[in-house]
Amino acid sequence: MIVPGSSSQLLAAALADGTGRPLATATYDRFPDGERLAAVPDFDGGEATVVATTDSDEAWVELLQLQDAVREAGAGRVTTVIPYMGYARQDESFLDGQPVSARAVARAVSTGTDRVVLVNPHEPTVADFYDVPVETVDAASVLADPLGGDLTDPLFLAPDEGAIGIAETVRDAYGRGGTDHFEKRRDRETGEIEVSPSDASVAGRDVVVVDDIVATGSTMSESVDVLVEREAGRVVAACVHPMLAENAVTKLRAAGVDRIVGTDTIERGCSVVSVAPVLAETLDAAGALPEER
Template identity: 65%
Template sequence: MILPGSTSQALAATLADVAGEPLATVDYRTFPDGERLLTADALAEETPERAIIVASTTTSDAHVELLQLQDAAREAGVDEVVTVIPYMGYARQDSAFKPGQPVSARAVARAVSSGTDRVLLVNPHEETIAEFFDVPCETIDAAPALADPLPAALADPLFLSPDSGAIDLAETVRDAYGTGDVDYFEKERDYDTGDVEIRPSDATVEGRDVVLVDDIVATGSTMSESIGVLHDRGVGSVYVTCVHPLLAANARTKLAAAGVEAIYGTDTIERDVSAVSVADALAAKL
């Protein structure tokens, strides 16, 4: 039985269809004091052998919902609880950046571990985050699916990652697309003025279609600046692909104003740009 968090209802429904699992309807409530309560009537009617919780933790409330879903399954007497976290919030805080700060990803992982038998993560910000869990945790790479919505005839395509550390992601999307070059952006700071220059490290972009590839687009500031640099250099069309289209605040406006042709993401975070689903990749691991 699949139990969806409020942030992952569409993905949960798709996964239920792909995996052949029953989908539970969950009622979500918020009390006047801000506390959350959920009810899964299906758990009262029958006790499945396995409960699969599907919940992206895009907010702190979503984290609480996930823990409540786990506890509801345990309370109902479910033998096995599998927790699918398509997008894990706090994952970018994977170390204590300053003295006195927590390792938030570790704190969240420990909390999740207390109510589940195993965890599936989709493209966490760092693979090592899986080690924070006290139960078996498997990571799933959804990047190949990002090639699917791209136009079939890109002009001399170039797949660009935001830095050298993410070039594997760009290579994965390029390989799935079937053709094209791969490069990454370099950032150079002028310490006298404080200005930062962003530029592709080696490849020329003039007249070429460029696909920007990242694991997550949050505020869109760096991505929109990169798009501007590409247009200054005579690029053809610019496409943005990301596994997790968080697109917080005015990110969409920034990208549009910078001249992006299209944005494609997965349904780890359910947005209007969620052009492909990670359900098949998840179902293969259930």
């Protein structure tokens, strides 16, 4: 049984189609005092797969409730798929007295599941915080398909050298093009930060700026400004997790982005491709789950 969180209904439905598993009709209510109540119907069978992106604090609470609800409904084994793991950027305490928030939420989730599947967590090391087996899925390759085959001498750019792998993954899936990453340099006289591709020329080339997540769009829009100044062709913003908070879309379009391509790990208007096929392969290949605790 596939059980969707309220923010992952389209992905859960696609995953149910891809795996041949039934889709539960969960309900999501709220009491007058603001407390949430997520519930699932009783179902036959001992296994449940909860699919719930955690793009808000409310989504975390809902996930914990769904995990508990499927146990109450009769599930002996639970897999939790977290398409987008919020708090993954808080993988360490920045100041004395501050929490390791990723660890706190991971431990909470671990109490109600037998296995966790994460999609491109911002910091891969957060997988170590869970107290149950964790599988990490790289879904970046699905971003290649909606780009279309008509890109001119494409260049796939990562936001920094550490993220070059995701640009290479999308380039390899696309089948042609170069890769590069942005570098930040501080002007010694003015103190201003200059953002630019490290090596590759962009003039006349279609450029795909690739990242795992676009949150506020500020960093990516600064990068796009440089590409436009250097007379790049079309500029496409591609990301696995299209958070796109506040006015991120406006920032990107104003900077010169031709279009934004994202997956359905966070369901937005630009979620034009699904990670369901990659997740289906992972779930089907996992084999038997541990026995009920």
